[in-house]
Amino acid sequence: MLVVNNVSKQFGNFSVLEDINIEFNNGVYGLLAPNGAGKTTLIKMLVTLLFPTKGEILYNGTEITGLDEKYRDVLGYLPQEFGYYKNYSPEQYLLYLAALKGIHKKQAKERISELLRLVNLEEASQKKMKKFSGGMIQRVGIAQAMLNDPKILILDEPTAGLDPKERARFRKLLTELARNRIVILSTHIVSDVESIANEIIMIKDKAVLYKDNTENISNLLEGKMYETEVDFSEATTFRERYTSIAEKRENGKMKFRFVANGEPHTEWKSVTPTLEDVFLYAYADGITLNGASV
Amino acid sequence: MILKHELLKIFKTPVIIVLLLFFMIINLFIIMSNAYYKEEMAVLTDLVDQYGHQVDEEMLHRFEDDYKEKVTWMNQIVPVSGKVYDHPSELLSDKSIPLNQELSGHQLRELQKLYVVEQYYHTSKSLDEIYQHIQVDDQAEKVINTYGFQGGTAETVRNQYEKIGDRLAGIVENKEHRNLFFMGPIYEMHSFLFKDVGRALIFELVVLVVLITAFVTNYEFEQKTHLSAYTTKTGRKLVRNKVAAAVIANMFVMAILIGLTLISYFLVYDYSGLWDVPISSYFNAESDFPYIAWWNVSFIEYLSLFVACIVFTQLLFMVLTVVLSIFIKNSYIVFFVFAIILGMGIWLPSIIPLDENMIFVVQFTPFILILNPHIWFMGNGAFTFFSYYEFGTVGVWAVILGIFISFSISFFKRQSLQ
Known part of the structure; x- marks a missing residue:
C-alpha cells in the first residue's frame, strides 16, 4: 500500500500542494486535473524526483526515501516528457534502462522483446529512435516503465501522442496490469481514465477535491444535468444563467448540455451525468461540488 | 554493465575523437618545430x-x-x-x-x-x-x-x-652535473619538451577532461532522460558510475594523447643513451642558473614524475568538473564556469601584495601548478621553488576536492530533479 500522508510541497514561497492525503491499493487510479494543478509535482514526489516540504510518503509503512533502491526497484515510471537517446534503438535504450533497474542482460533481452511485442514495436526494435513518431516514442516509454514488472506503475500523461487505436490498446493493457499492482495514471483527458480507473483523484486549489470511483463522482451532478435547445439570440443570456458544459449547433438552434441547480424547465431534458461533466463543472471558475469522498 | 554503457556514450561522441585528433596534430606541429636541430x-x-x-x-x-x-x-x-x-x-x-x-x-x-x-x-x-x-x-x-x-x-x-x-652542493658532490646532455643554451630541449610540448599537452587535456567529465555527468539532463534514469533501482547512485566512467575515459584519453605525443617526440629526437642522465646535469641548463631538481632523478624518472603530475592534476580538474556538474546541468556552461575558475586561480596571485607571504600560499593551486611544468620538482622559479610544492598542491587539493565531491554527491541524493 502506498500512502501519501499530509504532504505539502512548496517551491520557495510558492505553494503547489497542501496537506495531501491519499491511499493507493492495487488497481488503477486516475489522477485527473487540468494542466498546472500539481499532478506532475505529486507524481514526481511519488517517484522520488522531488521531496515533500511537509508530510511523508509511505510504502508498506516505510518512508520511500528511506527504502531508497528497494522502493525504486518496485517502481515503474513514465514521465510526462519521456526523454530518449536519439541514436539508440529501442532495444539498446531499454537494455541501458534495464541495467539501471538491476536486470541481468540475458533476462533483460527476453523481457525487452516481450514488451516491444506488447507495445507493437517489435519490428522497429533495431531502428534508431530519431526516426520514430511521437506515438512510437510514447510506446517505448510505456515499455521501459514496465521493464522491471513494477508493483507501482506511475504514468504521467501516457496517452499523449497515441492514436485512438493505440489508446484503446493501452487502456486494455493497463486493466490487465492493474490486477496485482498499483497503477497511477495522470491525465487531463477524461476518456483515458473514465472506463478503466477504479478510482479517480481530482486535485483543485492545491488539495484533493475528490477521490472516489467514476460512478460516485459522476453522481455528484445527478439531477442537475440537462440538455436543451436555445435560439441563438438567447444563447448569451442562457450561458450567464447556467453553467454550460458543452454546446453545439443543431436544427438551427444552439444545443446546450448544462448544469442547473434550481427547478428544471419543462423543455429541458434530464441526462445522466458523466465524469467529464463533473470534471468540466468542477474546474469551471468558482464552482464547488460537495458529496464525493475525499 | 552500467559502466560500459556510460563509457560508450563518451567514446561514441564525435567531438571527443575530433578534439583528440586535432590536439595530436597540434602536438606534432610543435614537436616538428625544432626538427632542424x-x-x-x-x-x-x-x-x-x-x-x-x-x-x-x-x-x-x-x-x-x-x-x-x-x-x-x-x-x-x-x-x-x-x-x-x-x-x-x-x-x-x-x-x-x-x-x-x-x-x-x-x-x-x-x-x-x-x-x-x-x-x-x-x-x-x-x-x-x-x-x-x-x-x-x-x-x-x-x-x-x-x-x-x-x-x-x-x-x-x-x-x-x-x-x-x-641541494646544489649535493649535486656537485654526487656529480649529477657532470653528465652529458643536449646543450641547454643551444637547443633548450628541457623547455621544449616540458614547457612547449608539456604545457600544450596539459591545456589540451584540461579541455578534454572537463568536456568528457561534464558531458558524461550531465548526459541524462541534456538528453532529458534524467527522469527515467534517476527513478530506476540504481537511481542517483548512477552518478558514481558516471564518475567511474569519467575516470576511465579520462585516463584513456590521457594515455592516448600523452603516449602518442611522447612517442612522436622521441621518434623525432633521439634520446638513446640519455635516459639515465640526471635532470640536474649542467648541460641541461638553459641560463646561468642551472636546473636544480630537489632530488637526484634521471631524465626518465623526471619524465615519469612529470607524466604522473599531469595525470594527478587532470584528475583534480575532473573532480572539480564533477562538483560543478552537480550544480550546473549544462556541460557547456560547466566548461565556461571552469574556465572562469581557472582564470581566477591564475589571476588571484597578481592581487596579493609582494610583501606578504600569502603570495606563496596562493601558488599552491592546480591552476598555478600547470603554468610552469618545466620547473616541476625543481628549486627554480620565483614562487614555486618549494621542495614539496607539487606533492603539497596535489595532496591538499585532493583532500579539498575530495570533501567537495562527497558533499556534492550527498547533495545530489536529495536534489530536486525537475
Whole structure:
C-alpha cells in the first residue's frame, strides 16, 4: 500500500500542494486535473524526483526515501516528457534502462522483446529512435516503465501522442496490469481514465477535491444535468444563467448540455451525468461540488 | 554493465575523437618545430655512444685525445697552408677563408659536427669551474629584485635559496652535473619538451577532461532522460558510475594523447643513451642558473614524475568538473564556469601584495601548478621553488576536492530533479 500522508510541497514561497492525503491499493487510479494543478509535482514526489516540504510518503509503512533502491526497484515510471537517446534503438535504450533497474542482460533481452511485442514495436526494435513518431516514442516509454514488472506503475500523461487505436490498446493493457499492482495514471483527458480507473483523484486549489470511483463522482451532478435547445439570440443570456458544459449547433438552434441547480424547465431534458461533466463543472471558475469522498 | 554503457556514450561522441585528433596534430606541429636541430643533436648521441654520459677524468682524457685528433684532421683540410687552428670555432669564424667554396659538402658537414663537439668539449672541461662560480645568494637577490619582493617575502626567498644552495652542493658532490646532455643554451630541449610540448599537452587535456567529465555527468539532463534514469533501482547512485566512467575515459584519453605525443617526440629526437642522465646535469641548463631538481632523478624518472603530475592534476580538474556538474546541468556552461575558475586561480596571485607571504600560499593551486611544468620538482622559479610544492598542491587539493565531491554527491541524493 502506498500512502501519501499530509504532504505539502512548496517551491520557495510558492505553494503547489497542501496537506495531501491519499491511499493507493492495487488497481488503477486516475489522477485527473487540468494542466498546472500539481499532478506532475505529486507524481514526481511519488517517484522520488522531488521531496515533500511537509508530510511523508509511505510504502508498506516505510518512508520511500528511506527504502531508497528497494522502493525504486518496485517502481515503474513514465514521465510526462519521456526523454530518449536519439541514436539508440529501442532495444539498446531499454537494455541501458534495464541495467539501471538491476536486470541481468540475458533476462533483460527476453523481457525487452516481450514488451516491444506488447507495445507493437517489435519490428522497429533495431531502428534508431530519431526516426520514430511521437506515438512510437510514447510506446517505448510505456515499455521501459514496465521493464522491471513494477508493483507501482506511475504514468504521467501516457496517452499523449497515441492514436485512438493505440489508446484503446493501452487502456486494455493497463486493466490487465492493474490486477496485482498499483497503477497511477495522470491525465487531463477524461476518456483515458473514465472506463478503466477504479478510482479517480481530482486535485483543485492545491488539495484533493475528490477521490472516489467514476460512478460516485459522476453522481455528484445527478439531477442537475440537462440538455436543451436555445435560439441563438438567447444563447448569451442562457450561458450567464447556467453553467454550460458543452454546446453545439443543431436544427438551427444552439444545443446546450448544462448544469442547473434550481427547478428544471419543462423543455429541458434530464441526462445522466458523466465524469467529464463533473470534471468540466468542477474546474469551471468558482464552482464547488460537495458529496464525493475525499 | 552500467559502466560500459556510460563509457560508450563518451567514446561514441564525435567531438571527443575530433578534439583528440586535432590536439595530436597540434602536438606534432610543435614537436616538428625544432626538427632542424635533429642532425646536430645526433652528435651528442654519438658522443654518448662512444664515451657514455658521465663526465669523469677517464672520459675527459679519451674525449680530449679524440677531439685533438679531429682538430688535426681539420687543420689538414684547411685550404690555406700554414694556418693552424686550435678549435673549429676559430676556423668557422675566420671570414678570410671561403669554406663553402673550398671544402666539399661532406667536409663541411664534418666540420660543423666538430664545431658541435667542441661545445661539449669545452663545457665538459670547465664544469667544475662553472659550478664554483654559481652564487646562489646572488640568484636569490636577483629574484628578489626582479619581482620586487620585500620584507617577509624577500626573507622567504633568501631562506628558500639557502636550501637550494644545499641541494646544489649535493649535486656537485654526487656529480649529477657532470653528465652529458643536449646543450641547454643551444637547443633548450628541457623547455621544449616540458614547457612547449608539456604545457600544450596539459591545456589540451584540461579541455578534454572537463568536456568528457561534464558531458558524461550531465548526459541524462541534456538528453532529458534524467527522469527515467534517476527513478530506476540504481537511481542517483548512477552518478558514481558516471564518475567511474569519467575516470576511465579520462585516463584513456590521457594515455592516448600523452603516449602518442611522447612517442612522436622521441621518434623525432633521439634520446638513446640519455635516459639515465640526471635532470640536474649542467648541460641541461638553459641560463646561468642551472636546473636544480630537489632530488637526484634521471631524465626518465623526471619524465615519469612529470607524466604522473599531469595525470594527478587532470584528475583534480575532473573532480572539480564533477562538483560543478552537480550544480550546473549544462556541460557547456560547466566548461565556461571552469574556465572562469581557472582564470581566477591564475589571476588571484597578481592581487596579493609582494610583501606578504600569502603570495606563496596562493601558488599552491592546480591552476598555478600547470603554468610552469618545466620547473616541476625543481628549486627554480620565483614562487614555486618549494621542495614539496607539487606533492603539497596535489595532496591538499585532493583532500579539498575530495570533501567537495562527497558533499556534492550527498547533495545530489536529495536534489530536486525537475
